[in-house]
Amino acid sequence: MTPGDESVAESARAVHQGASAVRRVEAALAHLAETEPRLHAYLHVRADGALADAAELDRLGPEARAALPLAGVVVAVKDNLVLKDTPTTAGSKILEGYRPPYTATAVARLQAAGALVIGKTNLDEFAMGSSTEHSAYGPTKNPWDVTRVPGGSSGGSAAAVAAGTALVALGSDTGGSVRQPAAFCGVVGLKPTYGRVSRYGLLAFASSLDQVGPLGRRVADVAQVFQVMAGRDPHDATSVEGPPGGPVLDATGSLRGLRVGVVGSQRDQAGPEARTALDEAVVALSDQGAVVSEVDLPHSRYGIAAYYLVAPAEASSNLARYDGVRYGVRGEGQDLAEVYLHTRGEGFGTEVKRRILLGTFALAEGYYDAYYLKALKTRTLLAQDYRAAFRSVDVLLTPTVPETAFRLGEKLEDPWAMYQSDVMTVGANLTGLPALSLPWSVTAGGLPTAIQLTAPWLEEARLFSTAAALEASRAQPWTGPAGEGRGAS
Amino acid sequence: MILDNGAEVIIGLEVHVELATRTKLFCACPSAFGAPPNTAVCPVCLGLPGALPQLNREVVRLAARAGLALGCTVRTRSRFDRKNYFYPDLPKGYQITQYEHPICEWGALDVPLADERVRHVQIRRIHIEEEAGKLMHEGDSLWQARGSLVDLNRAGLPLIEIVTEPDLRSPDEARLFLRELVSTLSYLDVSDLRMEEGSIRCDANLSLKPPGFTGVLEELARVEVKNVNSIRNVVAALESEVRRQRAVLDAGGRVVRETRGFDEVTGSTLPQRSKEAANDYRYFPEPDLPWLSVDPAVIEEERERLPQLPGARRRQLRERGLAPKDAAVIAAEPAAARYFAGLTDQGADTRLAVTWMLGDLARLLNETRRGYDESPVGPAALAELLALIAGGTLSGRMAKEVLDKMFETGQSAAIVVAEAGLTQISDQDILAEAVGRVLAAHAAAVADYRAGKAQALGFLVGQVMKATRGQASPDVVNRLLRERLAADAAV
Numbered sequence: 001m002t003p004g005d006e007s008v009a010e011s012a013r014a015v016h017q018g019a020s021a022v023r024r025v026e027a028a029l030a031h032l033a034e035t036e037p038r039l040h041a042y043l044h045v046r047a048d049g050a051l052a053d054a055a056e057l058d059r060l061g062p063e064a065r066a067a068l069p070l071a072g073v074v075v076a077v078k079d080n081l082v083l084k085d086t087p088t089t090a091g092s093k094i095l096e097g098y099r100p101p102y103t104a105t106a107v108a109r110l111q112a113a114g115a116l117v118i119g120k121t122n123l124d125e126f127a128m129g130s131s132t133e134h135s136a137y138g139p140t141k142n143p144w145d146v147t148r149v150p151g152g153s154s155g156g157s158a159a160a161v162a163a164g165t166a167l168v169a170l171g172s173d174t175g176g177s178v179r180q181p182a183a184f185c186g187v188v189g190l191k192p193t194y195g196r197v198s199r200y201g202l203l204a205f206a207s208s209l210d211q212v213g214p215l216g217r218r219v220a221d222v223a224q225v226f227q228v229m230a231g232r233d234p235h236d237a238t239s240v241e242g243p244p245g246g247p248v249l250d251a252t253g254s255l256r257g258l259r260v261g262v263v264g265s266q267r268d269q270a271g272p273e274a275r276t277a278l279d280e281a282v283v284a285l286s287d288q289g290a291v292v293s294e295v296d297l298p299h300s301r302y303g304i305a306a307y308y309l310v311a312p313a314e315a316s317s318n319l320a321r322y323d324g325v326r327y328g329v330r331g332e333g334q335d336l337a338e339v340y341l342h343t344r345g346e347g348f349g350t351e352v353k354r355r356i357l358l359g360t361f362a363l364a365e366g367y368y369d370a371y372y373l374k375a376l377k378t379r380t381l382l383a384q385d386y387r388a389a390f391r392s393v394d395v396l397l398t399p400t401v402p403e404t405a406f407r408l409g410e411k412l413e414d415p416w417a418m419y420q421s422d423v424m425t426v427g428a429n430l431t432g433l434p435a436l437s438l439p440w441s442v443t444a445g446g447l448p449t450a451i452q453l454t455a456p457w458l459e460e461a462r463l464f465s466t467a468a469a470l471e472a473s474r475a476q477p478w479t480g481p482a483g484e485g486r487g488a489s
Numbered sequence: 490m491i492l493d494n495g496a497e498v499i500i501g502l503e504v505h506v507e508l509a510t511r512t513k514l515f516c517a518c519p520s521a522f523g524a525p526p527n528t529a530v531c532p533v534c535l536g537l538p539g540a541l542p543q544l545n546r547e548v549v550r551l552a553a554r555a556g557l558a559l560g561c562t563v564r565t566r567s568r569f570d571r572k573n574y575f576y577p578d579l580p581k582g583y584q585i586t587q588y589e590h591p592i593c594e595w596g597a598l599d600v601p602l603a604d605e606r607v608r609h610v611q612i613r614r615i616h617i618e619e620e621a622g623k624l625m626h627e628g629d630s631l632w633q634a635r636g637s638l639v640d641l642n643r644a645g646l647p648l649i650e651i652v653t654e655p656d657l658r659s660p661d662e663a664r665l666f667l668r669e670l671v672s673t674l675s676y677l678d679v680s681d682l683r684m685e686e687g688s689i690r691c692d693a694n695l696s697l698k699p700p701g702f703t704g705v706l707e708e709l710a711r712v713e714v715k716n717v718n719s720i721r722n723v724v725a726a727l728e729s730e731v732r733r734q735r736a737v738l739d740a741g742g743r744v745v746r747e748t749r750g751f752d753e754v755t756g757s758t759l760p761q762r763s764k765e766a767a768n769d770y771r772y773f774p775e776p777d778l779p780w781l782s783v784d785p786a787v788i789e790e791e792r793e794r795l796p797q798l799p800g801a802r803r804r805q806l807r808e809r810g811l812a813p814k815d816a817a818v819i820a821a822e823p824a825a826a827r828y829f830a831g832l833t834d835q836g837a838d839t840r841l842a843v844t845w846m847l848g849d850l851a852r853l854l855n856e857t858r859r860g861y862d863e864s865p866v867g868p869a870a871l872a873e874l875l876a877l878i879a880g881g882t883l884s885g886r887m888a889k890e891v892l893d894k895m896f897e898t899g900q901s902a903a904i905v906v907a908e909a910g911l912t913q914i915s916d917q918d919i920l921a922e923a924v925g926r927v928l929a930a931h932a933a934a935v936a937d938y939r940a941g942k943a944q945a946l947g948f949l950v951g952q953v954m955k956a957t958r959g960q961a962s963p964d965v966v967n968r969l970l971r972e973r974l975a976a977d978a979a980v
C-alpha cells in the first residue's frame with residue numbers, strides 16, 4: 001500500500017485509532033525511494049524531519065491525536081513555501097542552500113493539524129513555467145508517461161500525489177500552476193479564492209495573483225486540506241475569512257437544478273480530447289439534473305495578454321530582493337554593481353530573466369499606462385464578465401487545459417506556445433475567483449484529461465460539492481497512473 | 490529673494506519625519522534607537538522570501554494627526570505603492586510608499602517672517618513610507634567601497650513625507666519654515682524630532698525664475714538637493730545652490746534639471762552619480778496591502794484632540810502684551826509654553842514671568858543643557874520667587890542669587906532666602922546712614938553729579954549696594970541719594 005491509496009479521512013482515522021504515524025512515513029519514504037529516481041518530484045526529501053514529527057505524533061495520547069484532523073497525513077509542499085530550517089530554493093540557483101527561519105502559514109496550519117511534511121517538491125523556477133522544465137535542478141517527469149511533462153509550475157506536487165508518495169500536496173497557482181499540473185497528472189487541484197489561504201511564507205511571484213492551493217487524489221482530500229488551511233491570517237493583509245459554517249464539502253447534495261455555464265469560446269479553443277472530456281462532463285451534469293447552458297466571457301481572449309503583463313510586472317519587483325546581500329548565493333564582483341550583475345545574472349534562469357525584463361519594461365515610465373494600467377483595466381472588465389455570467393449560472397465549466405501533457409522539451413524553446421497552456425486558467429487568477437481542476441478521463445494514449453469548475457468569490461463549497469458529484473459519476477473508476485512512473489504498488 | 494540680476498529664488502521642500510511609534514511600519518519589531526546592529530529585525534523588515542507587510546495602524550493615526558495640524562484633508566481611502574530601486578540598505582528592492590493616493594492632501598503652514606510678514610506655504614501632500622537601513626562603508630562611497638556593512642534595525646521604521654508647493658522664496662524662508670514645522674510637530678507627539686539621529690531629513694528643490702518669466706513654475710529647471718539632515722545644512726545647501734545656479738546663468742549657461750547631494754565638508758552641492766540619479770522607480774500599486782481605509786471617526790477624534798498650535802499660541806501671548814519675539818520663543822516649543830502657562834497659572838506677573846523665564850532661567854538651563862520640562866526650578870517655585878520680587882522683599886540682584894541657589898539645590902525661594910539671611914533692606918534709617926557714609930567718602934562723584942554728570946548717581950547707588958552687601962532696596966537708595974544730593978546742594 002502506498003500513501004496515495006488511502007483517503008485523507010481514512011489515513012487520519014487510522015492514526016486516531018492508534019495506527020503508527022512513523023510506519024506511514026516509512027512506507028511513503030520507501031515508495032519514494034522507488035519512484036523518485038524516475039520522476040524527480042522532490043527537491044528535498046525531509047526523511048529525518050518527517051520521521052521525528054511522526055514519532056512525536058505517535059507519543060500523543062488518543063485524545064490529543066483525535067483532535068488533529070490531519071493526524072499522520074503525509075503531505076508534500078511545493079518548494080516555494082517556507083518551512084523553518086528546511087532548504088527552500090523555489091527551484092532557483094539563487095537560493096541554493098537557503099534555510100528560512102520561519103514557516104509559511106499554510107504549512108504551519110497543516111502541521112498544527114497533524115500533517116507530516118515529507119518533502120519539498122520541484123517547480124519551475126520561482127513558479128514561472130508550465131512544465132517544471134524551468135527548474136534549475138532538472139525537470140520532473142509525468143508519472144503517467146515519463147517522456148512527458150507533469151505540467152507546472154507545481155509539477156513536483158502533482159507528480160508526488162499522482163505517484164502516491166504523498167497523500168496531498170501544496171502548490172501555488174498564479175496563472176494555473178496548481179490546476180494545469182493537476183490536469184496533466186490526473187489529480188484534483190484547487191486554486192482557492194484570492195486571499196482565502198494566507199500567502200505568508202509563499203515566495204511571491206505575482207502577489208495579486210498568487211494563491212496557495214492543495215492537490216490530492218480525491219475531491220474530499222482537497223476539501224479537507226483546504227478547510228484546515230483557509231482563513232484570515234494577520235500576517236497577510238490580503239487574506240480573507242470565508243463564510244461561516246460547517247465542512248466545506250457537502251457530498252450529500254444533488255446537482256438537481258444547479259445552473260452550469262459552459263464557456264463557449266474556451267470549448268472552441270480546446271483540442272479534441274479536452275473537448276470530448278468537456279462534452280462528457282456536460283452529459284454527466286445533465287444526467288444528474290443540472291441545467292447546462294452556454295455563456296460568454298467576451299474579454300477572456302485578452303486574459304493571456306493581461307496575465308503576461310501583470311504577472312511579470314509584479315515579479316520584476318518581487319524578485320528584486322534576491323540581490324545576494326542578505327541570503328542566498330552571492331556573485332563575485334569588484335563593486336556593488338558587479339555583485340548585483342553576477343548574483344542575478346548567474347543566479348536566475350532564462351525564463352525568470354525573461355519575465356523580469358518583460359515586467360520591468362511594462363512598469364517603465366512612459367509605458368506604465370499603455371501596459372500595466374491597461375492590463376489592470378482588462379482585469380476589471382474580465383471580472384465584470386464573470387459577474388455577469390454568475391447572474392445566470394452557479395458554476396462555470398471549461399476544460400482546464402486545451403490538451404493533455406506534452407512531451408519534455410516540446411515547448412521549451414517556444415515561450416509563446418508554453419504561455420498558451422494557461423489560456424483557460426488565468427481567468428480565475430485575474431479575477432480572484434476559486435477554480436478546481438477535476439480529472440475526467442484517460443485518453444486512448446493513456447493520459448488523463450480534466451475539466452475545470454469556476455465558482456463565485458468564496459464559493460469553494462459549491463466547487464467541492466459539484467466536483468464530488470461529478471467524481472462519483474465518472475465513466476471509469478479512477479485508478480491513477482498505471483505507467484512505469486508509479487512503480488510497483 | 491530677488492537676486493540683483495532680477496531672478497527670483499523659488500524653493501519647495503520635501504521633509505521626511507520619522508514617526509515615534511513603538512513598532513515598525515509593517516512588522517512588530519521595536520523601533521528603539523541604539524540596539525546592536527541587526528537585532529531589531531524579523532522576516533518582514535529583512536525582506537526575507539515570502540514575508541508580507543502588516544500595517545501598523547498607529548502610524549495611520551499619527552500621519553492623520555500631522556496632516557490635520559497642517560490643515561490637510563485626511564483621505565478616508567489612500568493606497569500604498571512600490572518604489573523600485575536596488576540598494577543594499579533596501580531589503581526588498583523596493584520601498585513601500587504612497588505615490589498616487591497619499592493619506593493627506595492640501596494643507597498649509599503660515600510661517601512668520603521678519604517684519605511681521607507671513608509666508609503662506611501650501612502643503613501639497615503628506616504620505617506614509619518606510620525607512621531604509623543604514624550602511625557603513627570603508628572607502629569614499631558605496632560604489633567604490635572596499636567593504637560595506639548593512640544594519641537593518643532602521644529598515645521599516647515609519648516615516649511621513651511632507652511635500653510643500655514651491656512657495657518659499659529664499660533659503661532663510663526655508664529655515665523659518667522648517668523651524669515652524671518642527672515647532673508644530675513638537676506639539677503633536679508624532680516624532681522624537683531628533684535631527685542628529687536622522688528623525689528629520691529634507692530634500693530641497695530650488696530654481697531661479699528669470700525676470701519677466703510668465704510660464705508655470707514646473708517649466709523651470711529644478712535642482713533637487715537630496716537627503717540633507719539638519720536645518721543648518723538645508724540653508725547652507727540652498728545658499729550654495731543659489732550661488733551656483735547664479736554663476737551658471739551669469740556665464741550664459743543653462744541650469745540643468747538634476748539631483749544633487751550636499752557635501753557638509755565643503756558646504757556645497759555636488760551632482761549625484763547618474764547611476765543613482767537616473768532611476769526610473771517603476772511605481773505601481775503595492776499588491777500586498779489593500780487600500781488603506783481610515784475611519785472618519787478616527788479623523789474627527791484626532792481633530793478634536795489637536796492641541797493649540799504655535800501660530801495660535803503666539804497670537805494669544807501677544808494679546809496678553811508679550812513682545813513678538815518673546816511670544817515666539819515661548820510658543821516655539823511645548824515645554825516652554827507649558828512652563829509659561831504654569832507661571833501665569835500661579836499668578837506670576839506676566840512681565841516678570843517673561844523676563845525671568847527667558848532671562849536667568851533660560852541661561853541656567855542652557856548652561857546645564859536642560860529643557861524647560863527638566864528644570865530643577867519648576868513654574869510654581871519660580872512664581873514664588875517672582876512674588877518676592879514683586880512684593881519688594883528681594884531686589885533683582887538678590888533674586889538672581891536666590892535663583893542660582895534654587896537651581897543648584899532644588900530648594901524653594903523661601904528656604905534659600907531664610908538660610909542666607911537675604912532679605913532686602915528697605916529701612917530708611919539704616920539706609921540713610923549708609924548713604925551718608927558713601928557721600929562722604931566719594932566727594933569727587935558728588936561733585937560730578939552736581940556738575941551735571943547724571944551717571945555719577947549710578948556709581949553712588951552701586952557703592953551703597955556694595956556697602957549693604959546688595960541687600961539694600963535699590964528704589965529706596967535711589968530716592969534717598971537724590972533727596973540728599975538735592976538737599977545738600979540747596980545748602
Ligand SMILES: [Zn+2]
Nearest residue numbers: 516518531534
Ligand atoms: Zn521586523
